[in-house]
Amino acid sequence: MTSMPKPFIDKHLPKNKLGLTVRNYEGSMSTLCAGCGHDSVTAALVQAFWELSLAPESAAKVSGIGCSSKTTAYFMGQSHGINCVHGRMPSVATGANAVNGDLHYIGISGDGDSLSIGFGQFAHAIRRNLNMLYILENNGVYGLTKGQFSAAADIGSTTKKGVPNEQTPIDPCIQALTLGAGFVARAFSGDKSQLVPLVKAALMHKGFALIDVISPCVTFNDHAGSTKSYAHTYKYYHPLVHTDFVAHAEEITGEYADDGAMRVTLHDGGELRLRKTDTDYDPRDKAQAIETLMMNGGDGEIRTGLLYLNEDMPDMHAANKLPQKPLNQLPYEALNPGKAALASLQKRYR
């Protein structure tokens, strides 16, 4: 961690459409270990929000418990947010989303928070197709309690003292695919050129968007025996697809024409351009996605990028016919239709 907040100097910085610099999207001083991957994920979120020219107050940050869950304090200090019970972030996000679907929900969780205590919550948020960006900062250990293996630790990966893990890992991306998520991606905190566009795409995707970010624990899981260290990840890093988000307003220009990219139109009119960096990978083929992740190519490489995308699934609001307008904007009469309406409702259950 650092000893002082980052000085606020933005004289030299470009402004976005709202007249804000990237500095306006930052938050409090991080108290994570120096070199923690989570701080880079934070920086990627700040950059993506700034690039999209989204107002900081249009975001709601939700998190559970863990090193990862602390990070919501470190970006967009002017947005809404709640840091709630361990593993229960999806429930709180569901409630908030139900009453106000206008906000951009950013759930920040870790491999412990999502894959152990909150595993059920994680699964059901996906099933509901909650419209949110769900970032799983995955470092394979419980850093906050001094480095015990998490459910994401690979077989054979060792502790700092050399003891290997022998239990099978849970792969959050495979889980999300089998549970029906419409946006599943894997990224690495050390590569913002991939992570920032993925965050933008995920924020613009209508429905549940999972980004499993390998985010090394610099203190407890960044040693030679680790499979989630910086060195290991750089060595086996293998992007499959490069994603660019093009906002609605930017329209298709010469710059992008005929670059061989696969184009996917999003619900709000923006467009995703997916460029294969690997032969024959089709991010709309769920079976291929699952196969790729399960077989792992037999080479130990870590395949990253937007692994699967399906824009045609109704999100929670659509599926449950919830009012599109946030409840805080509905008139009192609509929120409280009165005694007669209550009587009529009760009558239906008699």
Next chain:
Amino acid sequence: MKPTDTRDPDYFHKVVDCQWACPAHTPVPEYIRLIAQGKFTEAYLVNRRSNVFPGILGRVCDRPCEPACRRGRVEEEPVAICRLKRVAADNRDEVSHLVPQKPAATNGKKIALVGAGPASLTVANDLAPLGYECTVFEAHHRPGGLMISNIPSFRLPEEVLDTEIGYIENMGVEIRLNSRIESLKGLMDEGYDAVFIGSGAPKGKDLRIEGRDEADANIHIGIDWLESVAFEHVAKIGKRVLIIGVGNTAMDCCRTSLRLGADDVKVMARKPRQFFKASPWELEDAEDENVEIIVNHSPKRFVVEDGKLTGMEFELMEYELDEDGEITETRKAGTTIIPCDDVILAIGQENAFPWIERDLGIEFDKWGVPVVDETTHASSLPGVFFGGDSAFGPKNIIWAVEHGHQAAISIHKHCQGEALDDRLPRGVNLASAKMGVNEWMYSNAYDGSHRRDMPLVELEARLSNRKMEVELGFDAERIKTEVQRCLNCDVQTVFEAPLCKECDACLDICPVDCLAIVPDGEEAALRASLKVPAANKEQALFVSQPLKDTGRVMIKDENLCLHCGLCAERCPTAAWDMQDADIFIPHVDNEAGKVAAE
């Protein structure tokens, strides 16, 4: 791109922009830190080693350091470096026993120095403690050169001048007053081992236009007139005064006029304001005293009625400027007459050497200026050296001091029979500033305070007394705030590529986005790859050795770095470290293998 070689002594020196810009390379951040610790005496001595006259320069320096100050790139105003220099001088304890002392014995080498200005005094300051017998010849009855004759005492009190010259006299330097040298040959015949000429640029330019001779009684050459005022030969001037020219001498002339009875003073400029030679703060100080500065007026003639000056006629100028602000076209749009009682000409000065015989072996160029080596300050006649304004034309005090330091080295080498150009190289010594976890030997927190202003004597009081110093100096609050504005650019960011694990922590925390990890490439591509492209080519781009995991390189734009040390605090492997760079600037005592008392 080739990895940056930070062992080059100039690499980190350039990053300390103030020190690099200072002709004498004063270690500015170092003395500001000493002031912050209340060590005014030490701060004064650090200054004195480089610039010899901290009390004088703390008031009247041309301040090349301030426009260079890094602070000016991240907010509006640079650190008030010059003001802080005066703080060190104002608050120091007795230092007469701490400055270099008169040696127990001399080495028998006799040096003659012509003119008791800053250049000669610096040579004497450097050489006398080493045993050289220095004799300074001064035409006037007081030493100081232009510091006494041209800089008004409301800007530079005489006591300050006397004290700092006194330290040098106490080193056993003889200053012979009222001793104008009329013949260099005669001086050389007296058997000196070396002669240093620091006689300045004493000839003010005249303006030979219609009416000049008829109105002579009321037309004054700026530097001569200032000298007459300083030596109390002139005590008053007319009510309405026109100053021709807008350099710093013009500013001294207009403000002095106000103190000698003028109440309507106009400074007449031929060109628009952006072309003025005067320092911005000197213009402000003059305007603060209600001097009017009138642009685009070119002198045409002096208006004389009944043999007396009554005004001046000017051509009204119009200029076309191109995109870069250069004048592309000049037009005259009529004339105007401005009435006045006196005119002071401050349109430049030249050096003049009527006293140097042309057959001595000193080569002069076609303008009558001696040919002087820029490094050694040697003329074409072995043993004769030039410095200050007499060497390369009018500059300023701090340049004269640096000339003095360099000439002293040459004179020493000449006297010891060594080659003049075999000089010690500059050096840099780095020491980690780390004291513990997130603890540094300097105050690294960024202080957002704005520049403190200088409190001034009230207008009426100051105009009534020519010798009353206008600037009061910084008080405790101003000192306390201003020192924290210094970014400590001499505490360098030092990168060890083999330690880096490419976690991006430094990139994310950098408050000015001056870092990136990118694939290696040509300089232009690397400069463009930063989040904020490194557009200032004057400032270096640091490029590391290839990093071990990806072969990419760490790059850093030296232009914007705040030296806050957050990259080093966030770095998990100490690949970034903050290291105090002590820039070694050799002086003659280093050349002589001796360390002076300071």
